Amino acid sequence: MTTTAAASKPARIFGSGIRRREDPRLLTGTALYTADITLPGMVYAAVLRSPYGHARIRSLDTTGANSAPGVLAVYTGADTEGVLQFIPCAWLVPNADLKVSPYRALAKDTVRYVGDAVAVVVAESPQQAVDALDFIDAQYDALDATVDPELAARAGAPQLHAEAPGNIAFHWTVAGGEIDAAFKSAEVVVRERIVQQRLIPTAMEPRGIIAQYTPATGELTLWNTTQNPHIVRFIMSLVTGVPEDRLRVIAPEVGGGFGSKISQIQGDFIAVFCAMRLGRPVKWIETRSENYQGTTHGRDHVQDVELAATRDGKILGLRCTTWAGMGAYLSTAAPGVPTILHGLMLSGPYQVPAVKEEVYGVYTNTTPVDAYRGAGRPEATFMLERLIDSLADEIKMDPVEVRRRNLIPPFANGHTVVTGLTYDSGNYQGALDKALGHINYDALRREQKEARAKGRYLGIGVCCYVEICGLGPSQVAGAVGFQGGLWESAIVRIHPSGKVHVFIGASPHGQGEETTFAQIVADEIGVAVTDVKIVHGDTESTPMGWGTYGSRTTAVGGAALAFAARKIKDKAKLLAGHLLEAAVEDIDYSDGKFFVRGAPDKHKTIQDIALLANVAWALPQGMDPGLEASSFYDPPNFCYPFGTHVAVVEIDPDTGHVTVKRYVAVDDCGPQINPVIVEGQVHGGVVQGLGQALWEEAVYDTTGQLITGSLADYAIPRADTLPDIEVLSTVTPSPHNPIGVKGVGEAGTIVSTCTVYNAVIDALEPFKVRSIRMPLTPERVWRAMKTKG
């Protein structure tokens, strides 16, 4: 069939929805997660945790546990004091009077949340370790607890830390424009108290660690459920004193993170301490219930928000006070979430002339919070999108029309907003139009009207968003107190046979970059995608990288990779010129072939060149052997993906049950390397946001008991509670990224919560309901209908 072969040009691999190479090992049970690894001589740790939200430890007697079957050792805070440094907070937001209170791997004297680690047992089997916990005699004197961030900041609230009077961990302000004047001149002001309830990330794989210490060499090796092995090495070195060059961190298969595997938690340090004391490999794997107490939570804001506008729907200003619950201690990235990742995005995709937000970070007797998918941006998006719907209601204007009147016009290369950020590129109207056209908005409004006449309550929510991701640049990271860099690096090495090894510092854990990154390399240098192997997740073999979070791996790590591949191509061109006896300026490249311009039959493939570069028999004068390049990429700006989502809900007036009937997502993350993977990210992101709107909440009682302490009590979305997500996209490249890409991991979560929430409030318009506390459970919706808000 030579005719078709001659006519067909190979489809570009960049942009192709090829199947993931990760999947066969995951589908056959051969992938190894941390819990699946067993080392010779391994022993097992189990952690005793505080059953009190706030208490003094009166006494701690471990003798019973010490003599229990199989037990090798029992340690308490008295053993780790002075040996392990405090668990560091790594986002020291400046100009915020930040008070970092000591966070110990094992508590000393006082426990401050249910789950605070008190003691550890190490035994020959995991069962023996857990059994022996019952023989530790721990006596406590309960103290008054405080769990709500706004109440904890009030005078007279129980105090957590002497270092932080009034429980205030920090007070941060963002302001731009003339906010007082905006409110003075406003024709309309709408106000709302928004509770961004506390959530539990719930990656399906709980956290865990294996720590192996070799006294003879002083080397410590960790297998850890982490999103950022290089940061683990850095932090673990600081806390344990083991030099970074003796510390190896392996992130084996990692079963999701959503932010909950960024920080280093008590169990990690405890296991390392035990391994170093005992000289035997120690494994610690948390149970789900332990995960809910001892790994990080997310959100937990109380926000008082007001929006100033004109009667014709022009936004003049947004002002708010936010109490952001931090939990009992400041986790790794916690202070940056409700400040830098939140407050700087207050104006969203709109022309907002003035904003001001005061954020109080508040210590409470709860599990520490940290980043959770979206991290700060869902809380900002919700604020603005909710208030715009309130404004529309107030001035009797269609909420879409209000949005149209305020959206920033399309821009291709930079738009500076009131908070000082410069968005990279955007076409917000384009996404809005596409979403409305797809769902036929006008017909939907007519349908809603007809349904209401028949006693059916349909609601429509339309939300626009822009988010900040692709975190760096590093200079900005430093300026905002992030205690690390935000660049990425990659090494591309071509073997003599033309096969390609790629080593990256980022650490994907379900997102599929082993596939998408191979697509980038294949596209850049013209090898088959199957000839590219991506290596990640081991500090001993991969170059430095700051980790996979903030939708940054493709935007930053992928860019590093593209630049490394381009260096390879540059060297290959030099070699091709040498081999073809032509000037390098006369060498062209197409589809994996380097040829003399005008004479495509006179060519060398990348494989030919790889062999010649590696054997190095006849290199040009002064050229190094090998075909390998490394690249460090520090982005010049963040990326700003955007889009419009639409939800259609129906409410059962008898039960208050919300059914999401349709959900349309139009997202713009720039050019898509693998659209199938992008669609999967949108599905998962949207559904997590829906979870917040409708079902999820970490509930504490007033004494600090976690009421939703297991998967039997905490309601994550299930298959039978969800609609199909209709996924569409627009493509607006980022001007500063070498492959134009933005991020897509968090977008769905950032906007879907408010989209569904607005749809529910819209459905309840006949009841004059303006606000319901999330999650929108049937009971809450039903009560709101009964009390008319």
Next chain:
Amino acid sequence: MKLSVTVRVNGRTYEREIEPRLLLVHFLRDVAGLTGTKIGCDTSQCGACTVLLDGATVKSCTCLTAQADGCAITTIEGLAKDGQLSAVQEAFWSKHGLQCGYCTPGMVFAAHAIVSTIPNPSPEQIRHGLEGNMCRCTGYQNIVRAVQLAAAGGNAS
């Protein structure tokens, strides 16, 4: 006290002395060394540990090893034959029905149960059949598509 059990897993017979309290999932992972079966919770909600016991799907965290005495178990390691993925596994791969992979072994068996008991399942039937298995990555949509594909004998688009 030790208990003597004989359990057949993926065609191989394991005769072992075990603690009576040993859960089947721990037997599979720690005794048989088959770590493909995952543990995602401690309250029998998540379904990551789902396996086949005498052909029926069970959450192996909800079953004592003693209850599986004399039974035949299939775990995720036993599903592919001669290096060929099963129709359900293949469909998950084709439809991007997995991301981090942690729920996948259990999810594959939940899907297997739907495909083998309901001819031409509707999306609603599939979603109902998956409700005992939790996934945090995919939003389930591509899992539903995978089950549809597998149910159609791998021929549906």
